[in-house]
Amino acid sequence: MYLKQLHVHGLRNLKHIELSLSPQVNLFHGANGSGKTSLLEAIFLLGRGRSFRSRILNTVINTQEQVCTAYGLRESSGVSTPIGVSRGRQGDFLFKINGQQIAAASALAEALPLLLLNAEGFDLIGGGPQYRRRFIDWGVFHVEHNYRHLMQRYQRVLKQRNSLMRHDRIDEQVLAVWDAEFVELAQQIDCLRKVYLQELLPIVRKIACELSEDLGDVDYSVFPGWDETKDLSEVLLTDRPRDRHLKTTHHGPHRADLRIRIKKQNAADILSRGQLKILAISMQIAQGYLFNNKTGRSGLYLIDDLPAELDIKHRRQVCERLAVLGAQIFVTGVEREGLLNLWSDSANDMKLFHVEQGCIREDRYTG
Ligand SMILES: Nc1ncnc2c1ncn2[C@@H]1O[C@H](COP(=O)(O)OP(=O)(O)O)[C@@H](O)[C@H]1O
Ligand SMILES: [Mg+2]
Numbered sequence: 001m002y003l004k005q006l007h008v009h010g011l012r013n014l015k016h017i018e019l020s021l022s023p024q025v026n027l028f029h030g031a032n033g034s035g036k037t038s039l040l041e042a043i044f045l046l047g048r049g050r051s052f053r054s055r056i057l058n059t060v061i062n063t064q065e066q067v068c069t070a071y072g073l074r075e076s077s078g079v080s081t082p083i084g085v086s087r088g089r090q091g092d093f094l095f096k097i098n099g100q101q102i103a104a105a106s107a108l109a110e111a112l113p114l115l116l117l118n119a120e121g122f123d124l125i126g127g128g129p130q131y132r133r134r135f136i137d138w139g140v141f142h143v144e145h146n147y148r149h150l151m152q153r154y155q156r157v158l159k160q161r162n163s164l165m166r167h168d169r170i171d172e173q174v175l176a177v178w179d180a181e182f183v184e185l186a187q188q189i190d191c192l193r194k195v196y197l198q199e200l201l202p203i204v205r206k207i208a209c210e211l212s213e214d215l216g217d218v219d220y221s222v223f224p225g226w227d228e229t230k231d232l233s234e235v236l237l238t239d240r241p242r243d244r245h246l247k248t249t250h251h252g253p254h255r256a257d258l259r260i261r262i263k264k265q266n267a268a269d270i271l272s273r274g275q276l277k278i279l280a281i282s283m284q285i286a287q288g289y290l291f292n293n294k295t296g297r298s299g300l301y302l303i304d305d306l307p308a309e310l311d312i313k314h315r316r317q318v319c320e321r322l323a324v325l326g327a328q329i330f331v332t333g334v335e336r337e338g339l340l341n342l343w344s345d346s347a348n349d350m351k352l353f354h355v356e357q358g359c360i361r362e363d364r365y366t367g
Contacts, residue, residue, distance in 0.1 A: 001076040001213050001297045002328035003043070003112070010065030011045070012038035013358035018363075021073070022351040025329050025343060029336040029363070030355030031144050036332035039360065040116070040302045042070040043330060047094055047112035047300070049105030052120070074112060076297070083111055106141075106148050111141050113291065113299035115284050119309065124280040129222045129257035136222075138260060139287050140196045143294045147192055154185040157251060182234045189253040191223040196290075197222055197258070203289050208282035211317050215271075215279050218262055225255035246337065255358040277309055285321050298327040306342070307333040315342055340365060 002024075008017040013035045028036050037053070041060065041185060041253075051060050061068040068085040084096040085108065095102045095112055115138070123131045140147045164170055189332050201220065209216030226235045234250050238241075243249055248252060260267040260279075264283050292298045301322055306315055319342045322329050333339045337351070354363040 001074065001113075001299075003046075003072045003300065004075045004080065005071075005073040006043065006046075007069070007071040008039070009040040009067075009069045010062040011068040013059055013071065014038050014042065014067075014360075015062060015358055017042075017112060017360050018198070019353070019360060020047055021328070022349045023328055024323070024348070025350040026131070026331070026333045027339045027342075027350065027352045028330065028355050028360070029334065029352070030341050031333075032334065034355040035358045035360070036355050037118075037304055038358075040118075040332065043072070043300070043302055044114060044116060045087075045245055046070040046072050047088040047108055047114040049085060049093070049108050052116055054190055057091075058089055061087065072112070073332060076213070081111065105216050109141065110148075113323060114299070114302060115299050116233070116286055116302045116304075117281055117284060117309075118302075118304035121284065122277050122280045122309075124283060124318050125260055125276050129255070131256075131257040132260075133256055135283065135287070136193050136197065136256070139200060139290065140155070140192050141287060142291050142299070143196065147189075150189055150192070150257050154182075154253065157185060158252065158254060162248050165243050165249065171245075176356060179233060181238055182236070182249075186225070186232055186252050189254070190222075193224075193253070193256065194222055200286055200290050204283050204334065207286050207289070207321060208279055210321070211314060212275065212278050215275065215282065218260065218267065218279060218282075219264075220258050220260045221259040224252045224261055225257075226251035247304055247326060269319075274314075278314055281310075281318055282353065285318070285325070288322075288325055293325075298325060301327050301329045303329065303331045305333060305336045306331050307321065307335060312341075319343055336363070 001223050003021050006019045007020060008014045028039060030036050041051055041053055051057060054060065067086055069084065071082065071084045074081045074083055095105065095108055097107060124135055157178060161182055164175055164178065170213045197220070205216055205218055209219050226232050232251065235366045237251055260316050262270060264272065268276070271279065287299065288299050294301060310318065324342070352363045353360050
């Protein structure tokens with residue numbers, strides 16, 4: 001599965017872009033501020049319905065435009081599917097797949113599974129638990145058909161419960177009904193997450209070890225979001241005074257975390273920044289592998305400024321791993337030669353593009 005064509009209009013400094021892409025490797029070089037990250041942002045918008053740079057999407061729209069649009073032609077098993085996302089200044093969103101308007105961004109994610117590797121991606125190990133929950137959810141969402149529905153139901157019940165916690169008086173019977181459903185959904189979510197992460201771990205280990213031997217004994221365990229030695233319904237009951245006081249639910253899968261260790265120590269505490277990056281990349285490549293194994297499809301990798309993030313040896317290794325995966329890759333960097341040197345023989349279908357002041361043109365190279 002890959003993007004065959006990409007059109008971008010009015011997104012940051014990209015006013016009017018039309019590209020035919022390689023199914024494998026797409027390299028974008030250009031000076032700082034030329035529009036490389038904006039291009040990845042456009043692809044991300046297409047696959048997620050949001051930006052990875054700002055929560056406020058109006059800043060994404062070109063200052064002289066009213067709307068920004070990303071349109072892509074996805075090719076999968078010989079079938080072309082148009083996907084389009086547009087967003088106007090009034091907050092009006094439009095998501096379309098195959099000409100049909102769709103309501104939820106999750107349908108975009110299903111149609112175009114994306115993995116983003118950028119400087120913030122390294123928060124996966126050192127950042128807050130939300131980064132690791134997002135990582136877990138990406139994986140389970142893409143291999144477990146039921147997960148999206150389960151999470152939607154859970155979010156609804158959590159919202160209801162939190163709203164009850166804000167009332168002065170609580171109807172015990174009503175709360176008991178919500179809590180029972182809450183516990184049931186929480187256990188199902190936890191179970192799917194654990195099965196997924198267990199399956200993922202040996203792949204993470206293998207890739208991490210290939211990239212850096214001392215990362216091979218990486219280990220992790222899942223914190224489900226409550227004290228596992230206790231029954232969740234009991235935990236909810238015991239902690240209810242605090243939940244009511246702070247008007248929110250303190251236990252459940254929305255508080256889950258992944259505890260990542262190296263030699264039994266917290267990875268974020270002992271690894272160097274470079275090692276953290278390699279481990280984070282290994283975990284994301286591993287997700288791509290498992291996704292591929294399970295579904296026969298491969299996701300798209302967006303890699304922002306790879307040369308700035310890793311040394312040359314690791315850059316090459318990462319690229320080789322991705323080439324073996326057969327995934328479509330988009331890599332940006334300032335230096336043209338630096339990017340071209342990443343792929344020696346592993347990529348036989350590669351396109352190079354030059355980004356200059358918001359314009360992008362294909363740049364011929366001799367391979
Ligand atoms: N809403 C906007 N309208 C027009 N230009 C913008 C907007 N937002 C950002 N820019 C400009 O777009 C340019 C491209 O930024 P970016 O994609 O981050 O460049 P690169 O990744 O190549 O360094 C920057 O010069 C930035 O000032
Ligand atoms: Mg950039």
